[in-house]
Amino acid sequence: MKLPLIMGLALRSLWARRTTALLTILSIATAVLLFMAVENLRHSARASFERTISGTDLIVGARSSPVNLVLYSVFQIGDPTNNITWETYQEIEARPDVAWAIPISLGDTHRGYRVVGTTADYFERYKYAGDRDIAFEDGQAFSDLFDTVLGAQVARELGYERGTALTLSHGLGGTSFVNHEEKPFRVVGVLAPTGTPVDRSVYVSVAAVEAIHMGWQNGTPTAASRSVSQGRLRALDLQPESVTALLIGATSKIQTLRLQRDLNTYAQEPLTAVIPGVALSQLWGTVSIVERALAIVSGFVIAVGLIGVLTSILTTLNERRREMAILRSVGARGRTIVGLLVSEAALIAFIGAALGVVLLYALMWALSPYLEARFSLGSVKALPGIKDGIVVIALTLISGALGLIPALIALKRSVSDGLSTRI
């Protein structure tokens, strides 16, 4: 088959019908853009989700399901089932196979953002997105009992900065009727954006959590608790009775499974120890129905685009009978007619898909700083890769195959029309 001749004719024929061809190309480009954007965001979201926490070998909490433990300790969703005693924390931290253990104490909020009681080591040990450290955009970790560090989103949304005074509310719900108004905190640090739940957290020391609840009974403040001044609390050695969860780093990665088993069978109190990566995968499995739904919808968008190509060629077939008769009269074989229409379908898909990829990367390039900062979607590629090429080629081939339908109709008509130029 004279491929250059057929491709040349197909290109010129498309150019002659450039308005409809352009619209079809744009529909394919939009379909590909949507499909690949969803695919890219799906993979980025998954990668980002799985990289919410790294560098931590185990998360330990009171006995509950691994997914629930990860949800409340990392994603700050849901409520902890129980606490871990401070003695247990100390015993675990003292184990030779534990390199470090960071307590996390939950139970308070500030204007809907959860307060995380922890130690200054948290900012050193907590890693995300592979091996990235939490960085301070401004200030430093807390040193005073009533110092607080804000996640990037908290500071941005509430307009807080270093030196801002704030008070905490009791309870994990969005609305609280019990506030720690008599014990305000001062912002000493603001974290850089991470795209993780860290951005939506207010950090205080575990001692501060103990301090603001000093003298409380049955989860409510007493007159005595209100009368304790901040200066007096600073002078006390405040050791919590319990914490909500622990982030643990093992001395040896090989020992992690054994350590997990030991903690899951801990005799003193019922604990659950989970490997974050495993728990995150389980958690993703529960939310991946959305991911699959997105993939199906974007697949349908592509199918609609391809049907558009087919429709645009089929609708012009009748008015192109004369063109086919002229081509036949100058010696075009049946396969040339078929090749011409298949080439047109393939060319529309190729140009549309390539345009879609270019638009996608232009869009990604333009939006990547925002996506990175806001959602930590850091896997946006700078240049199209093999996968993009495969999508373009696959669409071209599928569209070419669909082009066989109008091509065979045109061939049949060209035979019945013979050498007469009917309209």
Add this chain to the structure above:
Amino acid sequence: MRTETVLDVRDVTFGYDAAETLLHIDELKIARGESVFLRGPSGSGKSTLLGLIGGVLPPRQGHISICGTEMTGLSAGRRDQMRATHLGIIFQQLNLLPYLNILQNVTLPCRFSALRAKRAGGESQAIAEAARRLIGELGIGEDFLTRNVGTLSIGQQQRVAVARALIGGPDLIIADEPTSALDSENRDRFIELLNAQRKTYNCSLLFVSHDLSLAKYFDRSLDLPQLNQVRAS
């Protein structure tokens, strides 16, 4: 001197289904250089006959040979090749592909037949030169060559179609009602020009029309309804 037969149709029958025969031609011969007028009113089987001669439609029985090559035994692809090499076809009107310019339209047959390309000069530049010469001889200025088809009048388009039919020296020109869209003055000039060119290039001509008054321009005149044994009976 022995006369070479360019087209030989013998005992050909055709029907789209086995139950009905639409066309039955006992004999139709055209010699090299001969011009034949075939009167064919609408519904007389003219398109079917042209489809059979062009090799697009296979006959149910009988023989069609072009320049001594039997068409009926050939595959569809070989028949297409025979058409590309030996036939030049001019339609009633709108002969040209709208997305090609004048030069590209005229040289199109050379893209489908290596023999016609060779006869026209072989190289693409020589083919283009042959096209320029033909268009010039047909009274179309060289400045038209790269123009869009839509900028030409119907008469000019028909002359471009003649140039396309003649390029590469085909053996037989089939003209299917090529003057029906022209006024009488342009019609006469067109036929004279076509005849002059076919003589220059020693092509045979099968001119099909319903207008019997045109018969005087041709060596011989035939009547398709009489030629077709199905209609005649």
